[in-house]
Amino acid sequence: MNGVHDMGGMHGFGPVEPEANEPVFHAPWEGRVLALRRALGAWRKWNIDAGRHSIETLPPADYLRLSYYEKWLASAIKLALGAGLITQRELETGKRDPSVPVATPPLTADKVLPAILKGGPTHRETAATPRFAAGQAVRAREINPTGHTRLPRYVRGRRGMIERDHGAHVFPDSNARFLGENPQYLYTVRFSARELWGEAANPGDAVYLDLWEDYLDVA
Amino acid sequence: MNGVHDMGGMHGFGPVEPEANEPVFHAPWEGRVLALRRALGAWRKWNIDAGRHSIETLPPADYLRLSYYEKWLASAIKLALGAGLITQRELETGKRDPSVPVATPPLTADKVLPAILKGGPTHRETAATPRFAAGQAVRAREINPTGHTRLPRYVRGRRGMIERDHGAHVFPDSNARFLGENPQYLYTVRFSARELWGEAANPGDAVYLDLWEDYLDVA
Amino acid sequence: MADEHDHDHDNHLSETVLRVKALESLLVEKGLVDPAALDAMVDVYENKIGPRNGAKVVAKAWTDPAYKARLMADATAAIAELGYSGAQGEHMVVVENTPTVHNLVVCTLCSCYPWPVLGLPPVWYKSSAYRSRAVIDPRGVLKDFGLTVPDDVAVRVWDSTAEIRYLVLPERPAGTEGLGAEALEALVTRDTMIGTAKVMP
Amino acid sequence: MADEHDHDHDNHLSETVLRVKALESLLVEKGLVDPAALDAMVDVYENKIGPRNGAKVVAKAWTDPAYKARLMADATAAIAELGYSGAQGEHMVVVENTPTVHNLVVCTLCSCYPWPVLGLPPVWYKSSAYRSRAVIDPRGVLKDFGLTVPDDVAVRVWDSTAEIRYLVLPERPAGTEGLGAEALEALVTRDTMIGTAKVMP
Numbered sequence: 001m002n003g004v005h006d007m008g009g010m011h012g013f014g015p016v017e018p019e020a021n022e023p024v025f026h027a028p029w030e031g032r033v034l035a036l037r038r039a040l041g042a043w044r045k046w047n048i049d050a051g052r053h054s055i056e057t058l059p060p061a062d063y064l065r066l067s068y069y070e071k072w073l074a075s076a077i078k079l080a081l082g083a084g085l086i087t088q089r090e091l092e093t094g095k096r097d098p099s100v101p102v103a104t105p106p107l108t109a110d111k112v113l114p115a116i117l118k119g120g121p122t123h124r125e126t127a128a129t130p131r132f133a134a135g136q137a138v139r140a141r142e143i144n145p146t147g148h149t150r151l152p153r154y155v156r157g158r159r160g161m162i163e164r165d166h167g168a169h170v171f172p173d174s175n176a177r178f179l180g181e182n183p184q185y186l187y188t189v190r191f192s193a194r195e196l197w198g199e200a201a202n203p204g205d206a207v208y209l210d211l212w213e214d215y216l217d218v219a
Numbered sequence: 220m221n222g223v224h225d226m227g228g229m230h231g232f233g234p235v236e237p238e239a240n241e242p243v244f245h246a247p248w249e250g251r252v253l254a255l256r257r258a259l260g261a262w263r264k265w266n267i268d269a270g271r272h273s274i275e276t277l278p279p280a281d282y283l284r285l286s287y288y289e290k291w292l293a294s295a296i297k298l299a300l301g302a303g304l305i306t307q308r309e310l311e312t313g314k315r316d317p318s319v320p321v322a323t324p325p326l327t328a329d330k331v332l333p334a335i336l337k338g339g340p341t342h343r344e345t346a347a348t349p350r351f352a353a354g355q356a357v358r359a360r361e362i363n364p365t366g367h368t369r370l371p372r373y374v375r376g377r378r379g380m381i382e383r384d385h386g387a388h389v390f391p392d393s394n395a396r397f398l399g400e401n402p403q404y405l406y407t408v409r410f411s412a413r414e415l416w417g418e419a420a421n422p423g424d425a426v427y428l429d430l431w432e433d434y435l436d437v438a
Numbered sequence: 439m440a441d442e443h444d445h446d447h448d449n450h451l452s453e454t455v456l457r458v459k460a461l462e463s464l465l466v467e468k469g470l471v472d473p474a475a476l477d478a479m480v481d482v483y484e485n486k487i488g489p490r491n492g493a494k495v496v497a498k499a500w501t502d503p504a505y506k507a508r509l510m511a512d513a514t515a516a517i518a519e520l521g522y523s524g525a526q527g528e529h530m531v532v533v534e535n536t537p538t539v540h541n542l543v544v545c546t547l548c549s550c551y552p553w554p555v556l557g558l559p560p561v562w563y564k565s566s567a568y569r570s571r572a573v574i575d576p577r578g579v580l581k582d583f584g585l586t587v588p589d590d591v592a593v594r595v596w597d598s599t600a601e602i603r604y605l606v607l608p609e610r611p612a613g614t615e616g617l618g619a620e621a622l623e624a625l626v627t628r629d630t631m632i633g634t635a636k637v638m639p
Numbered sequence: 640m641a642d643e644h645d646h647d648h649d650n651h652l653s654e655t656v657l658r659v660k661a662l663e664s665l666l667v668e669k670g671l672v673d674p675a676a677l678d679a680m681v682d683v684y685e686n687k688i689g690p691r692n693g694a695k696v697v698a699k700a701w702t703d704p705a706y707k708a709r710l711m712a713d714a715t716a717a718i719a720e721l722g723y724s725g726a727q728g729e730h731m732v733v734v735e736n737t738p739t740v741h742n743l744v745v746c747t748l749c750s751c752y753p754w755p756v757l758g759l760p761p762v763w764y765k766s767s768a769y770r771s772r773a774v775i776d777p778r779g780v781l782k783d784f785g786l787t788v789p790d791d792v793a794v795r796v797w798d799s800t801a802e803i804r805y806l807v808l809p810e811r812p813a814g815t816e817g818l819g820a821e822a823l824e825a826l827v828t829r830d831t832m833i834g835t836a837k838v839m840p
Contacts, residue, residue, distance in 0.1 A: 001230040002574070004223065004283075008747030008798065009372075010771035011220040011365055012279055016783040018763045018830070024685045026762075027652075029659040034759070035680035036663060039672040048802075052749055060231055060566065064223075064280035068750065068765045070655060077662065085671055094661045095668070102670035109675040113683055119725035119755075122802040142417040144574060146230055150800045152747055153228075154774065157376065166730065166803060186801050188732075193794075197775055198361040204793035207774050210801035221775070227546030227597065229570035235582040237562045237629070243484045245561075246451075248458040253558070254479035255462060258471040267601075271548055279767065287549065287564045289454060296461065304470055313460045314467070321469035328474040332482055338524035338554075341601040363775060369599045371546055373573065385529065385602060405600050407531075412593075416574055423592035426573050429600035 001146050002153055004060040009154040009197070030069040037076040042107040045083035048120065049176035053148035054078045124183035126168035130213075132187055136162045137219035140189070140211065148176035151215040155207075159219045160191040163208060171212055184213045220365050221372055223279040228373040228416070249288040256295040261326040264302035267339065268395035272367035273297045343402035345387035349432075351406055355381045356438035359408070359430065367395035370434040374426075378438050379410040382427060390431055403432045488557035491522045492605060493626035495555055497619040499532075500610045510534065513605065517555060527554035527603050533596060534607040535633070540587050541606045542580070542633035544572035545598040552603035556628055563632065573597055583634040606631050611639040689758035690829035692723045693806060696756060697832065698824035700733075701811045711735065714806065718756060728755035728804050734797060735808040736834070741788050742807045743781070743834035745773035746799040753804035757829055764833065774798055784835040807832050812840040 007013075025031040041051065054075040058066070066074065080086045090097050107115070132138055140155045150172045168183040175181055189211050193201035226232075244250040260270065273294040277285070285293065299305045309316050326334070351357060359374045369391045387402040394400055408430050412420035465471040495517055499506040509516040513530035517523065530552060533541040545551065546569050551559040562568055571579050576593045580586070587593055596604045608630040614622060629635035666672045696718055700707040710717035714731035718724065731753060734742040746752065747770050752760040763769055772780050777794045781787070788794055797805040809831040815823060830836035 002228055003231040004229070005748055007767055007771040008745075008773075009221055009363070009775040010223070010279075010767075011363075011775075012222040012276065013766070013768040013771050014278075016763050016766065016769045016772070016780055018784060018835075019761065022761050024689070024759055025681075027656070029656045031681035031685065032659050032663060032677060034684065035677035036659070036666065036672060038680060039676055040666070043671065055749065057231060059233075060229075061280060061283035064283060064767060068762070073655070073659060073662070080666075080671075086665065086669065090665055090669070091662075094665055096665065100669070102668075104670050106671055106673045107676045108673050109679040112676050112679040113687075115726075116680075116683055116688070117725040117755075119727070119729040121729040123730060144228070144230075144416050144419070150748060152798070152800065153372075154747075166801075169730075169801060172801075186803075188803070197363050200363070202778065202790060202794065204791070205777065205795070206793070207796045207798055209798045210803045212801070224547055226566055226570040227544075227572075228574040229566075230574075232565070232567040232570050235562050235565065235568045235571070235579055237583060237634075238560065241560050243488070243558055244480075246455070248455045250480035250484065251458050251462060251476060253483065254476035255458070255465065255471060257479060258475055259465070262470065274548065283566060287561070292454065292458060292461075299465075299470075305464065305468065309464055309468070310461075313464055315464065319468070321467075323469050325470055325472045326475045327472050328478040331475050331478040332486075334525075335479075335482055335487070336524040336554075338526070338528040340528040342529060369547060371597070371599065373546075385600075388529075388600060391600075405602075407602070421577065421589060421593065423590070424576065424594070425592070426595045426597055428597045429602045431600070 001056060001148065002144055003056045004063050005056045006153050008152045033069045033073045033076065037072050037079075039107050040076055040080055040085065042115065043083075043085065043103075045085060046079050047175055047178075049148055049170075049172040050178065051075065051079060052172075053176045054082075056148065122170040123166070124168045124170060124181065126183055126185075128168065128185070130165050130185040130187075132162045132165070132185070132213070132216065132218075134162050134164060138162055138187075138189060138216045139219040141215055141217055143215075145173060147173065149173050151211060152209070154196060155189075155191055155209060155211075158191055158195050160189040160195070160209075162187050163190045164188040166210065169212070171214065173214070186210055186212050187216070189216070220275060220367065221363055222275045223282050224275045225371050227371045252288045252292045252295065256291050256298075258326050259295055259299055259304065261334065262302075262304065262322075264304060265298050266394055266397075268367055268389075268391040269397065270294065270298060271391075272395045273301075275367065341389040342385070343387045343389060343400065345402055345404075347387065347404070349384050349404040349406075351381045351384070351404070351432070351435065351437075353381050353383060357381060357406075357408060357435045358438040360434055360436055362434075364392060366392065368392050370430060371428070373415060374408075374410055374428060374430075377410055377414050379408040379414070379428075382407040382409045385429065388431070390433065392433070405429055405431050406435070408435070483553075483558050487522075487554060489555075489628035489631065490623075491520070491557075492552070492555035492628070492631045493623045494520055494619075495522070495532075495605070496607060496626045496631065497623035499607055500622055501619045506607075509607070517605075522554040524554055526550070527552045529602045530555070530605060531602055532605050532607050533594065535609045535636075537591070537609070539592050539594060540580075540633065541594045541596065541604075542572060542576050543596045543598065543604040543606060544569060546570070546573055547597075547599060550598035550601075550603065552605050555605055556631060560628070580634060583629065585635060606633040608637045611637050613639045684754075684759050688723075688755060690756075690827075690832065691824075692721070692758075693753070693756035693829070693832045694824045694827035695721055695820075696723070696733075696806065697808060697827045698820040700808055701823055702820045707808075710808070718806075723755040725755055727751070728753045730803045731756070731806060732803055733806050733808050734795065736810045736837075738792070738810070740793050740795060741781075741834065742795045742797065742805075743773060743777050744797045744799065744805040744807060745770060747771070747774055748800060751799035751802075751804065753806050756806055757832060761829070781835060784830065786836060807834040809838045812838050814840045
């Protein structure tokens, strides 16, 4: 979707403001939200792409106004409701609906670090051969999907060059909709800054994006 | 500027929701804001393009969150402060700084309707000849000005056709910065929906924009 | 949650009312605005300038072929013949709906709108939902208004990026041959002149 | 105005704290989460996984040419040699700064970041300001960090649009020839591995 989250190339957000000696969390609730969302994720009712899409589909003014962990909180609630892990009524009353059995077992403390160290690789073996090769000129497709996509607006229709082949990876556009992993070749593509932003850009500068085969055409 | 106001082609704002029997103003303060901003404008301390830019440069989250007349209110205050019509201290105290003489004369009631009926035409006579003619193929320039512009992102780099020549008009990019009217030819340019949005668009559909000569190149 | 937000919203609105009052009172004290002029301006847009103006233009175009020809050739002048002119309608263009073309007007960058003929724009016209979608999904937007445009009718969207203001000349509905300009005028709604509705007989 | 907004903001935050507590308590009651697992997760990111990991990778690459070769060829495997792996670093790529190339990492679409080597991202990395400007005005962004990159040095921006995560291998500063891996590691800050700072001797 062409959402407000797709903000590469926008103006008007002011200077970047680094914070000296920034703590990992600015308040304990931030850490709780991170942990809650990941612990809920361990039930595997959704995947990372659906999780990202739940944030992208927050009302745009909220997306810009809320802090990162406020968005995670909103997203955790949205995902848990959508997956039926909790009900609207439970959320409003704060009490478990006694007609729903207690779930078990949740992610336990001893499994936390192993799960983090394992992660969730998205590389998949494939019998397919890659459509593009390093050095090849490509053009990012002019598509405007209304669902989740990882092809930012600022490169659509632009010419780039294949920099590197990463093998096949889970395709977010289908995975976010629970339509399957549809693994396909993923490439790092180099776009010159001038191709993206016009003559005012520095001639040597470039932006690199990781783009799936379905996002690309032969240039 | 590539601001959040440049929202043509975005997704995620939900359905359009018409209101039955909508009043002209939903509360008296809305009418007051409209009138205040226009009455302040009568002092000619800024022009319409600078006025628009003052709204575009509101913090993006505010831009999306505030209603139309709330944005006008924020903009009226910003413009009046910027032009020195009021001071920050006066705004905070609500009281006139006695060291500043009372301005006179403001726009009076009898001048209101004549001023509205006269308006502010932006057409200007020019000795220049138009660079383009109806039927000619053009391409919108890939430029990313950080100041005010009326070239939306969704047509940049796209091919269109000159539909109509409107003669020379005040150029907003310079006028908004008080760098002069720089009148130049303005054209209605037709872009096919497929050129803008890809193959999924209806083949007969098109979007027309009014674009100045500095926004266009020969295709 | 809903209550809490509504409550915030109410607080926010009453604060806005107070801020507007404080600002007006400061500006009056400073001699920068005359409250009577503000009253006059509100009166103009509440009572004098609105979509009935545009409806008169449309009805006249439907019933007077010579007027229609002048309107299509120079809309600003033809509209001024009826006494409508000025702010946010200095340079008018009329686009005509036909059995094969449907026109829709938007301003993606702000909310430009032909004030002399339509008055002030409705909230939906100024909404992010309309401004964002009208250019990429005009047919979807029209469906939000209950209007389905057949695939073989071309949709033309006019994005008001300059000071040219667009008025849609809707199709005169069948079965209205016997009606005079005044009766026709009553059929012409604001939305039919933006392009989000058709005139119903 | 400022006070009023701060007040709103405080209310808003204390509401958020209450909502998080209520949600945790509901999820625990429903058996969906174990509070001890939440504690463990917070502990991991507060105390175990952070930019010191990445600094170890950098210092080893600077002092061990064979390791550097493995790191540039297969960063995921080379980083795992040091015990760092997993969530948000499943597929790592290291990009090297040189006298003629400066690399900068961003995620314009959300806030993807190499957690196993850098921990959780700082607020600025997740900000709209950084995400929007890093790709169109990287040199301006670097100036916000006090870093001016000469025009003849190419700026390469890595927009993390997939599950590949990027770590910048900063330039080893001159005058550090006598230092061992541990002393070098202490020079390597988080920002030098994102590309918004250079390592200072």
